Amino acid sequence: MRSSTLQKLLIPLAAVALWAAGGVAAAAEAPIDELRAMIDQVRVIERNLRWERYDVKQLTEANKTVANFKIKATTCITNKEAELAKVNAALAQLGEKKRGESAEVIKQRWQHESERAAIETRMADCNALALHLASLQEELDKQLKQRLEARMLLKGPDIFTVIGRVLKEPGTWLLDSGRYIKKNSWLINQAVVLDMLWMVSALLLGLGIGLWLRRAWLPAVRQRKWPKTAGGRFGASALASSLHEAPFVLASLGTAISLGILTYKIDPLPLFSALAYGFTLYFIAKLITRIFLDPVAPGQLFLDIPQPVAQPMARRLRTLFVIVLVISPLGNTTIGLSLPDFGQSLAHTIVRIILAINIVWVLWLFRYLRGVKRQAWFRNLLSLVLIVAVIADLAGYSNLSGWMFRSVFGSLVAFGLVMAAAHLVRDLLVGLEYGGTPLGRKVRRFFGLRDTEQHLSGVFWVRMLVTLGFWVLLAWLFVLIWDLSASAVQDLNHLIMEGFQIGSLKIVPSRVLLAVVTLAALIAVSSWLKGRVNHQLEKSPMERGSREAVVTVLGYSGVLVAVLIALGVAGIDFANLAIIAGALSVGIGFGLQNIVNNFVSGLILLIERPVKTGDWIVVGGTEGHVKRIRIRSTQIQTFDRADVIVPNSELIASQVTNWMLRDSTGRVRVPIGVAYGSDTQKVKEILLKIAGEHPEVITNNPGQVPVVLFMDFGNSALNFELRIFVRDIDHRLQVKSDINFAVDAAFREAGIEIPFPQQDLHVKNWPGLPKE
Incomplete structure (x- = not known):
């Protein structure tokens, strides 16, 4: 680092020292001792920068420290x-x-x-320190x-x-490699028979x-009936695949533990230990891959991946x-270290x-x-990065190539794990919201929801x-995997935790996120x-409507209280609610009249209860039963x-006919016509x-x-009307219909005719017929 640059950096340090000596507080009013430290x-x-004493790791740590101090400033x-601002407001009040x-x-x-x-x-002073x-x-970033x-x-x-050097003296470096392995091999020089038996x-x-x-539990898993939901398929896949892979996982794990106990102090790492660790991790990774992409029966794919694609991908x-996990770590073992530099380079390539x-x-x-087809740019970008990485490795830039490979592979693993976890959690929450899974139905019963039509409030926001x-987790993993600078990470962290200013409005993403969590939790409660x-x-004994x-x-x-609490958590100043209320009044005067009108009408319906759930009503051209009364609208089936x-x-505001306002009884009129000449008294008795x-x-x-009423003498029949009151007008x-069936049967038995309209036609003159 040039001395002139450091001098420029050291100029404000005197002011910083005075600031600390004067007891100026940094973030959260830090004590003076902390400021001096x-x-x-x-x-x-x-000082270390001036004398260039830092390596890359120390520079990274120093960068993190300075970024943290910058956040405090x-x-x-x-x-x-x-x-x-508060002091200026107090002075403004004094005038x-x-x-x-x-004097006061x-x-x-x-x-x-x-x-x-x-x-x-x-x-x-804080500004000077921050600058x-x-x-x-x-300078650290630079x-x-x-x-x-x-x-x-x-x-x-x-x-x-590299290839030229490998082919130039193959016998020499192969013999040297063999001697190194023989000299440093744990199996040859240190292992005893007891170690091998262990x-x-x-x-x-x-x-x-x-x-x-596998033999004891896998048949029982296959005989069990698993739900067809994504959660059920995942459970079957996880259990069946784990039992299927258990011999390989446990055998490699036991070997790795035993070799770890025997060789943990040995350097370099013995080949057998590296293989045991590598195969343990490989079998665990293989198990995870099998669960998600190639499950053992009765497990089924629960991700939206076609079977012909899942198996090749696995x-x-x-x-x-x-x-x-198995081959790459061998470079740090005796067999990898035994190779000359050009041999290691060729193996890496x-x-x-x-x-x-x-x-x-x-x-x-x-x-x-599905869902990834349109993201071809991402696939093409990663493929291009890999091609560049291979070219860089072939050209001799091994460090650059290794960084690219690690970043791409880590990104793929992070993407797969996060998306699989998101799919499982989303399926669980959807089942909870609509009752599509056994676990979801149990939780819904706990919340007092019995039918699948009524959704659980708050779960939608939790799902979102x-x-x-x-997605935030995935972005954060990408930041860590691709080794972004410490200052960028610290700035991002400060932006999330401390927020940013837009005019007089301060937005803190972490508080907003916490407010959304609080709102969803309180709505669910x-x-x-x-x-x-x-x-x-x-x-x-309270009636249903009440x-x-x-x-x-x-x-x-409860929703209102949840919103107010969430606004408080988000940092909304309730002193500004008067301004918000004024803005809402203007909105109500223009575009929100109908909404407010329906809202107030909903309150009236809930208080006066002229219409209740289950009532049979007629409003306008709509007739049916009231299914649900909400604060803004009413659902009629x-x-x-x-x-x-x-x-x-x-x-x-409109005229509403409520058949069941005070009680459920109601009158039914049944019109009946009989032929002229019928016994009217007998008709009355039958009805x-x-x-x-x-x-x-x-x-x-x-x-x-x-009551039976003789209404009039019709054109074709004597018209009667049976008027009755039923206990439940809903069965009107x-x-x-039952009475009409019974009347038809009774009239047939009694010989009473139910006429139909008929007319007699008298023809006086018809062309082609002889006149009388």
């Missing part, structure tokens, strides 16, 4: 700005200086002005970038030079336990795992070419996946939040509470099973008898007994 640490970092500025002010006002003005001067001084740290961080570039662009021998016993023990688990991934071919193969299998959380209250009220009104008001009150949404304002025998007809109430049509 921070400044001392900054001086040490600058920035927070200090934000806090002081807020304090300054301009005037002669003859009271003069004292308050002097106190506020003194506070303002102190705050401005401290804020200026100093920003310059220091910029040096770190230079070091990384130097490391990445470090050129070794290209592939042609290793073989551990392998056989793990293999035996795994075979016993094979390619298994090959990748062998290369990454071969492994990376095979690795690139398999990764590109997997990427191109992605084009068959979880989806967003998985409100839904549970509403269900429990409704369950308890069902046991009380019970539903109480439950509805309780539900909306017609007799054709069609659901009609009626705004609540229509139920208040009264039929009405009295029907169980739904009221006969014991003096004001509601069945069925009662009328």
Whole structure:
């Protein structure tokens, strides 16, 4: 680092020292000792930078430290700005200086002005510190970038030079490699028979336990009936695949544990230990791949991946795992270290070419996946990066090639695991919201929801939040995998935790996210509470309409409380609610009239209850049963099973016929015609008898007994009308149908004719006929 640059960085340090000595608080009003320690640490970092004592790792740690100090200084500025705004507001309330002010006002003005001067001084010191740290961080980033570039662009021998050296003296370096292995081999020089017996016993023990688990439990898993949901398919796949792979996983795990105990102090790592560790990780990775892509029966694919694509993808991934987990680590063992530099370089190049071919193969299998077909740019970009990585390795840039391979492979693994977890959680939440899974139905019953038509409030927001959380997690993993600078990570973290300013509005993403979580949780709790209250009220003598009104008001009150609490968590200042209310009043005056009208009408319906759930009503051209009353609209189900949404304002402002307002009884009229010449008294007796025998007809109430009226002499029949009262008007049509059937049967038995309209035609003259 040049001395002139450091001098520029050191200029503000004197002010920083004065700032600490004067007791100026940084973020969260840090104590003076902490501030002095921070400044001392900054001086040490600058001194080491001046003498170029840092390597890449130390530069990264120093960068993180400076970025953290910068966040504290920035927070200090934000806090002081807020304090300054309060003091200025207090001074504004006092007004301009005037002669003859009271002593109390003069004292308050002097106190506020003194506070303002102190705050401005401290804020200026915080600004100076922040600028100093920003310059220091910029220099750290610059040096770190230079070091990384130097490391990445470090050129070794290209592939042609390497192959030439390998072919030049193959016998010499092969003999040297053999001598090195013989000299440093743990198996040859240090292992004893007891060690070998211990290793073989551990392998056989793990293999035996795994075979016993497979034989004892896998048949039971195959006989069990698993749900067809994604969760059920995942459970079957996980259990069956785990039992199927148990012998390999447990055998390799036992071997790895035994060799780890025997060789943990040996350096370099023995070949057998590296193979045991590698195969353990490989079999675990293979198990995960089998669960998600190639499950053992009765397991089935639960991801949206076609079977012809899943199995080739599983094979390619298994090959990748062998290369990454088994073959690549061998470079740090005795066999890898025994090779000369050009031999190691050639081995790395071969492994990376095979690795690139398999990764590109997997990427191109992605084009068959639904939802990934349109993301061809991502697949093409990663393929291009791999091609560049292979070319760089062939050209001798091994460090750059290795970084590209690690980043691409890590990105693919992170993407696959996060998307699989997101799919499982999303399926679980959908089942919880609509009751499509056994677990979802159990949880819904706990919340008091019994039918699958009624969704669980709050779960939708939880589902959206979880989806967003998985995407944020994936982005964060990409940041870590691709080794972005520490300053960028710290700045991103500060942006999320401390927020950003838009005019006078400060938005803190972490608080907004927490507010959404709080809102979803409180809405879910409100839904549970509403269900429990409704369950308890069902046991009380309260009528249905009153019970539903109480439950509805309780539900909306819970949502209102949840919104207010969430706004508080998000940092909304409730002192500004008057401004928001004024803006809403303007909106109500223009575009929200109908919404507010329906809202108020909904409250009237809940309080006065002229219409209740289950009532048979007629409003406008709609007739049916009230299925649900919400705060804005009412759902009516017609007799054709069609659901009609009626705004609540229509139920208040329009004429509504309610067949079941006070009670469920109602009158039914049955018109009947008999032929001229029929015995009218007999007709009356038959009709009264039929009405009295029907169980739904009221006969014991003096004001509601069945009545038969002789209405008029019709053109073709004597017209009667049977008027009856039924106990439940909801059964009106069925009662009328039953009586019509009974009347037809009784009239046939009694010989009473039910006429039909007929006319006699008298022809006086017809062309072609002889005249009478």
